[in-house]
Amino acid sequence: MVRSDRRRDDGKRPKGPMKRSQADDSWPASQKVRKGARPAVDENSEVVKTFRVFQSELDAKHDKHERLVKLSRDVTIESKRTIFLLHRITSEEVKQPLIREAQAKIEAIQSGLLLRIAQELEGEDPFLFQRAVSPGLQEYVEAVLFLGYAAEARLMGLGEVRGQLRFRVPATDGEDSKSKDSSDPTVEGVLPESVDQENLPRTPPMRTLALHLSPTDYVLGMADFTGELMRACINGIGAGDAQTPFALVAFLRQLYDGCRFLGNRPGREFVRKLAVMRQSLAKVESACYMLQVRGSEIPKHMLLDVISSLPNSELGMEDFDT
């Protein structure tokens, strides 16, 4: 409401309310009359009955979509935080504790938010709600890959990431925790909150609930991950690290090569990310060049200034042969 009003008022102020009243009038006169003359909807009509069914079906779908969007946004936030955490790795001393902390965060995302997404999506066509969950999943992939690289200096494959998205849930009625609670009291009795924990070890029939991660989401997450690598590399140079930037740039090149090999087939979004990736790579490469050529001459504390003064605009102008 508010937004549309504002848009209308943009042009000519007095027109706003007038237009609105006209819009009301554009409903055929008889309709308004009807509203007064008889109950707004005839509940017994066949058509109304059918549409009631449609109503509940559509509402259920929209509600689920809304819940998934919320969960996905929370996944995004938590994943971003994990990434920031990993960027704080500057030296070997802090590395291990930070990685452990990040691992704990990732596990929390998995067992909390992602499990709930998996439960929401159970029995649904995973692609129906793709648009609701994919931003969160991409961000999550980015965080997981970054963690994988920070901890073990390697790229986690799709299979591995997917492997972490399998959950063991009680096989009885794992639709969601609410239905579990409502059906269990007969057996478990008094403890409503701890029922879940009680159930896990005690009831042997467990089943696997997998959250579907589409390969496209994985690759898009990977493309974002290269941006983080770029940042880590520049930070590394800034911190006076003369070795890791070269390792990072080699890894980044590999990823860029791989992505370029895919061409534009993964979709428009991917093509855009590929262009950004190219810029990141160019930035990192010229930073490494600077380090190689002048690293010995320039005092460490000035190096960062030199790098940040690199002509970024020029890098952006390079032709994208993709």
Add this chain to the structure above:
Amino acid sequence: MAESPPVNSIFSEFNEYLTNDQDVREEIRVAVRAMEQTAREVMTTLEGIHQAAGLKEAPVLCQKARKLLETTQSQFAELQKKVPADQYYRFHDHWRFVSQRLSFLVALIVYLEAERLVTREEVAHLMGVSVRREDGFHLDLEDFLQGLLQLASELSRLAINSVTAGEYDRPVRISNFIQELNAGFRLLNLKNDSLRKRFDGLKYDIKKVEEVVYDISIRGLKPAPPGGGEEEEPPTSSTGAE
């Protein structure tokens, strides 16, 4: 870096996935093209109702259209084979248009034959698909609703043409029907999507039909409804109330 080999295999795996994906899409496109052809043929057949003598031939045309629609059953079966199980919505965009169009055509046929709203089951049955997602290849609810909205605009056109053809009672019936449809749609809580946009056009169809009804009633061309002058009352009573 240290463990580089996997990177290549990760990408080649994804490359394979993309290649397969393209193949599937290509096959789906071929199958859908055949369905669109059928839909066009049915469309052309039913176009006959707008002709001067067309309305009397409606039963014949509907028979013909039904016959033509039978081919969609095998075409849907064909399509179903191309679409991997549980990936309906991954490729849905390819046949969204045609299933909306077919829903509309079935709804139009049922309206012309019986002057009532088609059920989702009927449409699904004629197309040879199931109603519920759980039962396999199904008719998406939103596609069905889009089809109904297309029906409304086709009927508003029919109202005009039936007057031209000298059939004065039809617009009144169409008006009632569309009003009922509108009441149904107003029960839905639509999101701001394409369905909502299409629904917003429904009021213009209603308006058009009402203008036709107005024109014929003001000239005394409208056959007297069983409920006599009741239709004239509401305007005065409502102004009185306010």
